[in-house]
Amino acid sequence: MREITLAGYGNQGKAWADNLRDSGWKVRITGRPDGKGIAQAKAAGFATVDAQDLRSIEGPIALLLPDESIPGFFAAYLQGGERRQFLFAHGFAVTFFRPPISTTDDLILVAPKGIGQKLRENYLAGSGVMGVLAVDTEQSGRAWETAEAVAEGLGLLRVGVLRSTFAAETKADLLSEQVVLCGAVPRLVQETTDFLVRKGIDRRLASYECLNELKLIVDMMVEHGVDGMMSRVSTAARVGGERARDVILPKAELEARTEKLWRDIESGAFARSLENKLATTRETEIHP
Numbered sequence: 001m002r003e004i005t006l007a008g009y010g011n012q013g014k015a016w017a018d019n020l021r022d023s024g025w026k027v028r029i030t031g032r033p034d035g036k037g038i039a040q041a042k043a044a045g046f047a048t049v050d051a052q053d054l055r056s057i058e059g060p061i062a063l064l065l066p067d068e069s070i071p072g073f074f075a076a077y078l079q080g081g082e083r084r085q086f087l088f089a090h091g092f093a094v095t096f097f098r099p100p101i102s103t104t105d106d107l108i109l110v111a112p113k114g115i116g117q118k119l120r121e122n123y124l125a126g127s128g129v130m131g132v133l134a135v136d137t138e139q140s141g142r143a144w145e146t147a148e149a150v151a152e153g154l155g156l157l158r159v160g161v162l163r164s165t166f167a168a169e170t171k172a173d174l175l176s177e178q179v180v181l182c183g184a185v186p187r188l189v190q191e192t193t194d195f196l197v198r199k200g201i202d203r204r205l206a207s208y209e210c211l212n213e214l215k216l217i218v219d220m221m222v223e224h225g226v227d228g229m230m231s232r233v234s235t236a237a238r239v240g241g242e243r244a245r246d247v248i249l250p251k252a253e254l255e256a257r258t259e260k261l262w263r264d265i266e267s268g269a270f271a272r273s274l275e276n277k278l279a280t281t282r283e284t285e286i287h288p
C-alpha cells in the first residue's frame with residue numbers, strides 16, 4: 001500500500017486526505033503542535049504524527065500549509081532528514097521562498113486547479129479537477145512516478161494533467177488570479193450590481209444579471225472559447241459588449257497595467273508584500 005504524510009489539514013489537506021484514503025493510500029496527518037488540524041484529523045479517523053518526528057518518517061510528505069508558512073515549518077521540522085520526497089500544491093513557496101532542501105530531496109508539484117471542496121466533490125462524483133505537475137529537483141529518479149501516483153489518487157488524472165514547472169505554474173496562477181479571477185471580475189460584479197441598485201433596480205435582479213448570468217457565460221467560454229461564446233449570445237449582447245469593453249477596459253491601458261502586475265510577480269515584489277503577513281516567515285529570505 002502506498003503511504004503519504006500530509007502536513008496541514010485545511011482546504012487542500014482535508015480533500016487530499018479523503019481522496020487519497022478512498023483511493024487506497026495509507027494517509028498520516030501532521031501539523032504545527034498547537035494547531036487544530038491534528039485533533040480534527042484524528043476525529044475523522046486519520047493516523048497522525050507529531051511534527052517533531054517528521055525527519056524519520058517514511059514516504060513522501062505533502063506540504064499543504066499556507067504558502068508563506070511553508071519555509072518556517074520546513075526549517076523547524078524537516079531540515080536535515082534522510083533522502084525524501086516533498087510535494088507542494090502550489091509552486092509559490094519553492095519559486096519565491098526556496099525552503100532549505102537537502103541535495104538528496106525531490107521537490108514535486110501536484111497542483112490541483114480548484115479549491116479543496118471542489119477536489120473532493122468532483123472526486124465523489126466520479127470526476128476530478130485538472131492538475132499541473134512539475135519536478136524541481138529529482139534525486140531519487142522516481143519523482144515523476146510519485147507525482148503521477150498522487151495525481152491519480154486525488155482524481156486529477158480523470159480530467160487531465162499538464163506537465164510544467166514550479167515557476168510557470170506559480171506565475172500564471174498569480175497573474176490570472178490577480179487580473180481576472182480575484183481582481184477585475186469580482187470588482188466588476190460588485191460595482192455593477194451596486195450601480196444598478198443605485199439606479200433603482202431591485203438588488204436580487206441586479207445580482208442575478210451580473211453574477212448568476214456570469215456563470216452561464218463562463219460555462220459557455222469553457223466549452224466553446226471566448227469567440228464561440230460571443231457567437232452564441234444575442235445580437236444586443238454581442239454589439240453592446242464589443243462597444244463596452246473598450247470603454248471599461250481599453251486594451252492598451254489594460255496591457256500596461258497587466259505588465260506592471262507581471263513585473264511585480266516576476267521580481268518577487270508581490271511575494272515580499274506577503275512577507276509581513278506571518279511572523280513565522282520574518283526570517284525567510286525571498287528570491288529572486
Ligand SMILES: NC(=O)c1ccc[n+]([C@@H]2O[C@H](COP(=O)([O-])OP(=O)(O)OC[C@H]3O[C@@H](n4cnc5c(N)ncnc54)[C@H](OP(=O)(O)O)[C@@H]3O)[C@@H](O)[C@H]2O)c1
Binds near residue numbers: 012034035037063280
Ligand atoms: N485554498 C485552496 O483550496 C487551494 C487551491 C489550490 C492550491 N492551494 C495550495 O494548497 C496549499 C495549502 O493551502 P490551503 O488553502 O489548503 O491552506 P489553509 O487551509 O489556509 O491552511 C492549512 C493548514 O495550515 C495550518 N497553518 C495555518 N497557519 C500556519 C502556520 N503559520 N504555520 C504552520 N501551519 C499553519 C492550519 O492548521 P493548524 O491550525 O492545525 O496548524 C491549516 O489548517 C497552499 O500551497 C495553497 O497555495 C490551495
